[in-house]
Amino acid sequence: GNSVTQMEGPVTLSEEAFLTINCTYTATGYPSLFWYVQYPGEGLQLLLKATKADDKGSNKGFEATYRKETTSFHLEKGSVQVSDSAVYFCALSDLQNSGGSNYKLTFGKGTLLTVNP
Amino acid sequence: DGGITQSPKYLFRKEGQNVTLSCEQNLNHDAMYWYRQDPGQGLRLIYYSQIVNDFQKGDIAEGYSVSREKKESFPLTVTSAQKNPTAFYLCASSMDRLNQPQHFGDGTRLSIL
Numbered sequence: 001g002n003s004v005t006q007m008e009g010p011v012t013l014s015e016e017a018f019l020t021i022n023c024t025y026t027a028t029g030y031p032s033l034f035w036y037v038q039y040p041g042e043g044l045q046l047l048l049k050a051t052k053a054d055d056k057g058s059n060k061g062f063e064a065t066y067r068k069e070t071t072s073f074h075l076e077k078g079s080v081q082v083s084d085s086a087v088y089f090c091a092l093s094d095l096q097n098s099g100g101s102n103y104k105l106t107f108g109k110g111t112l113l114t115v116n117p
Numbered sequence: 118d119g120g121i122t123q124s125p126k127y128l129f130r131k132e133g134q135n136v137t138l139s140c141e142q143n144l145n146h147d148a149m150y151w152y153r154q155d156p157g158q159g160l161r162l163i164y165y166s167q168i169v170n171d172f173q174k175g176d177i178a179e180g181y182s183v184s185r186e187k188k189e190s191f192p193l194t195v196t197s198a199q200k201n202p203t204a205f206y207l208c209a210s211s212m213d214r215l216n217q218p219q220h221f222g223d224g225t226r227l228s229i230l
Binding site: 004032034036041042043044045046049089093104105107108109110 | 121123150157158159160162165175207209217218219220221222223224
Protein backbone atom coordinates (compact mmCIF):
# COMPACT_ATOMS: atom_id res chain seq x y z
CA GLY A 1 0.00 0.00 0.00
CA ASN A 2 0.88 3.66 -0.11
CA SER A 3 2.72 5.38 2.71
CA VAL A 4 4.40 8.68 3.54
CA THR A 5 7.22 9.11 6.03
CA GLN A 6 8.15 12.53 7.36
CA MET A 7 10.99 13.53 9.60
CA GLU A 8 10.08 13.51 13.27
CA GLY A 9 9.50 16.84 14.90
CA PRO A 10 9.38 19.17 16.54
CA VAL A 11 11.72 21.39 14.58
CA THR A 12 12.77 24.64 16.24
CA LEU A 13 14.58 27.33 14.26
CA SER A 14 15.54 30.94 14.62
CA GLU A 15 14.10 33.50 12.24
CA GLU A 16 15.91 33.63 8.88
CA ALA A 17 17.30 30.10 9.28
CA PHE A 18 17.15 27.56 6.45
CA LEU A 19 14.42 24.94 6.67
CA THR A 20 14.34 21.38 5.39
CA ILE A 21 11.60 18.91 6.25
CA ASN A 22 12.24 15.50 4.77
CA CYS A 23 9.49 13.44 3.15
CA THR A 24 9.78 10.07 1.47
CA TYR A 25 7.00 7.98 0.03
CA THR A 26 6.01 4.52 -1.11
CA ALA A 27 3.45 4.18 -3.86
CA THR A 28 2.44 1.50 -6.31
CA GLY A 29 1.53 3.85 -9.14
CA TYR A 30 2.46 7.36 -10.22
CA PRO A 31 1.53 9.64 -7.36
CA SER A 32 0.97 13.33 -7.16
CA LEU A 33 2.68 14.84 -4.12
CA PHE A 34 1.55 17.64 -1.83
CA TRP A 35 2.62 19.69 1.13
CA TYR A 36 -0.12 21.01 3.39
CA VAL A 37 0.26 23.45 6.28
CA GLN A 38 -1.91 23.58 9.40
CA TYR A 39 -1.88 26.65 11.64
CA PRO A 40 -3.02 26.23 15.26
CA GLY A 41 -6.73 25.45 15.57
CA GLU A 42 -7.32 25.50 11.83
CA GLY A 43 -7.78 23.08 8.96
CA LEU A 44 -5.15 22.21 6.38
CA GLN A 45 -4.18 24.53 3.58
CA LEU A 46 -2.47 23.38 0.41
CA LEU A 47 1.04 24.82 0.34
CA LEU A 48 2.38 23.35 -2.89
CA LYS A 49 2.12 20.34 -5.17
CA ALA A 50 3.92 18.40 -7.90
CA THR A 51 2.29 15.96 -10.24
CA LYS A 52 5.19 14.26 -12.03
CA ALA A 53 8.85 13.44 -11.63
CA ASP A 54 11.25 16.41 -11.55
CA ASP A 55 8.41 18.90 -11.08
CA LYS A 56 9.15 21.61 -8.56
CA GLY A 57 6.28 23.00 -6.54
CA SER A 58 6.70 26.42 -4.95
CA ASN A 59 4.67 28.90 -2.93
CA LYS A 60 5.36 31.64 -0.37
CA GLY A 61 9.10 30.97 -0.50
CA PHE A 62 8.67 27.24 0.10
CA GLU A 63 9.66 24.72 -2.54
CA ALA A 64 9.86 20.97 -3.03
CA THR A 65 11.07 18.84 -5.93
CA TYR A 66 9.51 15.52 -6.90
CA ARG A 67 12.42 13.03 -6.97
CA LYS A 68 11.29 9.71 -8.35
CA GLU A 69 14.73 8.11 -8.08
CA THR A 70 14.86 8.71 -4.33
CA THR A 71 11.04 8.67 -3.81
CA SER A 72 11.33 11.97 -1.97
CA PHE A 73 9.60 15.35 -1.82
CA HIS A 74 11.55 17.38 0.74
CA LEU A 75 10.20 20.79 1.75
CA GLU A 76 12.68 23.70 1.86
CA LYS A 77 12.65 27.40 2.60
CA GLY A 78 15.67 29.63 2.54
CA SER A 79 14.69 32.01 5.33
CA VAL A 80 11.88 31.15 7.74
CA GLN A 81 9.72 33.67 9.57
CA VAL A 82 7.89 33.48 12.89
CA SER A 83 4.64 33.33 10.89
CA ASP A 84 5.77 30.02 9.35
CA SER A 85 5.28 28.29 12.69
CA ALA A 86 2.78 25.51 12.00
CA VAL A 87 2.45 21.78 11.38
CA TYR A 88 3.49 20.64 7.90
CA PHE A 89 2.07 17.52 6.28
CA CYS A 90 3.41 15.67 3.28
CA ALA A 91 0.78 13.72 1.31
CA LEU A 92 0.35 11.70 -1.84
CA SER A 93 -2.49 10.88 -4.18
CA ASP A 94 -1.95 7.81 -6.30
CA LEU A 95 -4.13 8.36 -9.33
CA GLN A 96 -2.89 5.34 -11.23
CA ASN A 97 -3.43 2.79 -8.54
CA SER A 98 -5.48 0.03 -10.05
CA GLY A 99 -6.48 -1.02 -6.55
CA GLY A 100 -8.90 1.86 -6.52
CA SER A 101 -7.39 3.93 -3.74
CA ASN A 102 -7.07 6.97 -5.94
CA TYR A 103 -9.93 8.55 -4.09
CA LYS A 104 -7.84 9.50 -1.12
CA LEU A 105 -4.80 11.32 0.12
CA THR A 106 -2.25 9.41 2.19
CA PHE A 107 -0.70 11.69 4.82
CA GLY A 108 2.49 11.65 6.80
CA LYS A 109 2.23 12.22 10.55
CA GLY A 110 3.11 15.90 10.31
CA THR A 111 6.10 17.93 11.47
CA LEU A 112 5.68 20.75 13.96
CA LEU A 113 7.82 23.77 13.10
CA THR A 114 8.43 26.52 15.64
CA VAL A 115 10.30 29.64 14.54
CA ASN A 116 11.63 31.91 17.29
CA PRO A 117 12.30 35.63 16.81
CA ASP B 118 -15.83 33.53 -1.12
CA GLY B 119 -16.05 29.83 -1.83
CA GLY B 120 -15.05 27.44 0.86
CA ILE B 121 -15.91 24.73 3.35
CA THR B 122 -17.74 25.52 6.56
CA GLN B 123 -17.64 23.16 9.50
CA SER B 124 -19.77 23.63 12.58
CA PRO B 125 -19.62 23.76 15.47
CA LYS B 126 -15.96 24.54 16.14
CA TYR B 127 -16.13 22.82 19.53
CA LEU B 128 -18.51 20.04 20.51
CA PHE B 129 -19.00 18.10 23.70
CA ARG B 130 -20.62 14.70 23.93
CA LYS B 131 -21.88 12.73 26.86
CA GLU B 132 -21.23 9.02 27.07
CA GLY B 133 -23.73 7.04 25.01
CA GLN B 134 -24.85 10.02 22.97
CA ASN B 135 -24.77 10.44 19.21
CA VAL B 136 -23.57 13.76 17.81
CA THR B 137 -23.60 15.15 14.28
CA LEU B 138 -20.90 17.35 12.80
CA SER B 139 -21.87 19.64 9.96
CA CYS B 140 -19.90 20.20 6.77
CA GLU B 141 -21.10 22.50 3.99
CA GLN B 142 -19.24 23.54 0.83
CA ASN B 143 -20.05 26.09 -1.86
CA LEU B 144 -17.23 25.12 -4.20
CA ASN B 145 -19.51 22.99 -6.39
CA HIS B 146 -17.25 20.01 -5.68
CA ASP B 147 -18.50 16.50 -6.29
CA ALA B 148 -16.24 14.68 -3.83
CA MET B 149 -16.27 15.17 -0.07
CA TYR B 150 -14.28 13.53 2.72
CA TRP B 151 -14.16 13.20 6.50
CA TYR B 152 -10.87 12.78 8.34
CA ARG B 153 -9.97 12.26 11.95
CA GLN B 154 -6.81 13.83 13.39
CA ASP B 155 -5.27 12.70 16.68
CA PRO B 156 -2.24 14.36 18.34
CA GLY B 157 1.01 13.36 16.68
CA GLN B 158 -0.83 11.45 13.98
CA GLY B 159 -1.52 12.12 10.38
CA LEU B 160 -5.05 12.32 9.07
CA ARG B 161 -7.06 9.12 8.80
CA LEU B 162 -9.96 8.83 6.38
CA ILE B 163 -13.34 8.00 7.92
CA TYR B 164 -15.75 8.21 4.96
CA TYR B 165 -15.79 9.72 1.52
CA SER B 166 -18.43 10.52 -1.06
CA GLN B 167 -17.82 10.83 -4.78
CA ILE B 168 -21.28 12.04 -5.69
CA VAL B 169 -24.70 12.76 -4.20
CA ASN B 170 -26.41 9.73 -2.64
CA ASP B 171 -23.19 7.74 -2.67
CA PHE B 172 -20.58 7.25 0.03
CA GLN B 173 -17.89 4.72 0.90
CA LYS B 174 -16.09 3.67 4.05
CA GLY B 175 -12.57 4.85 4.56
CA ASP B 176 -9.93 3.34 6.80
CA ILE B 177 -11.64 3.90 10.18
CA ALA B 178 -15.41 3.95 9.53
CA GLU B 179 -16.51 1.91 12.55
CA GLY B 180 -18.64 3.94 14.94
CA TYR B 181 -19.36 6.66 12.36
CA SER B 182 -22.12 7.26 9.81
CA VAL B 183 -22.64 9.80 7.02
CA SER B 184 -25.21 10.91 4.49
CA ARG B 185 -24.95 12.78 1.20
CA GLU B 186 -28.44 13.97 0.30
CA LYS B 187 -27.23 17.24 -1.19
CA LYS B 188 -24.11 18.08 -3.14
CA GLU B 189 -23.19 20.86 -0.70
CA SER B 190 -23.58 18.91 2.52
CA PHE B 191 -21.85 15.88 4.04
CA PRO B 192 -22.72 15.54 7.75
CA LEU B 193 -20.85 13.09 9.97
CA THR B 194 -22.54 11.36 12.91
CA VAL B 195 -20.33 10.05 15.67
CA THR B 196 -22.33 7.27 17.26
CA SER B 197 -22.17 5.81 20.75
CA ALA B 198 -20.42 2.82 19.18
CA GLN B 199 -17.31 4.94 18.65
CA LYS B 200 -15.45 4.23 21.89
CA ASN B 201 -12.75 6.84 21.54
CA PRO B 202 -14.38 9.81 19.80
CA THR B 203 -12.24 12.60 21.25
CA ALA B 204 -10.38 14.05 18.26
CA PHE B 205 -10.20 16.86 15.75
CA TYR B 206 -12.46 16.18 12.75
CA LEU B 207 -11.72 17.66 9.35
CA CYS B 208 -14.00 17.81 6.34
CA ALA B 209 -12.56 18.23 2.85
CA SER B 210 -13.74 18.40 -0.74
CA SER B 211 -12.26 18.10 -4.21
CA MET B 212 -13.62 18.72 -7.66
CA ASP B 213 -13.95 14.99 -8.10
CA ARG B 214 -12.09 11.99 -6.80
CA LEU B 215 -9.51 12.16 -9.55
CA ASN B 216 -8.91 15.86 -9.07
CA GLN B 217 -6.80 16.44 -6.04
CA PRO B 218 -5.85 18.48 -4.13
CA GLN B 219 -8.47 18.58 -1.45
CA HIS B 220 -9.70 21.76 0.21
CA PHE B 221 -10.24 21.62 3.97
CA GLY B 222 -12.57 23.21 6.48
CA ASP B 223 -11.35 24.59 9.80
CA GLY B 224 -12.34 21.50 11.74
CA THR B 225 -14.50 20.52 14.72
CA ARG B 226 -12.93 19.51 18.01
CA LEU B 227 -15.02 16.85 19.75
CA SER B 228 -14.57 16.11 23.44
CA ILE B 229 -16.28 13.67 25.80
CA LEU B 230 -17.77 14.98 29.03
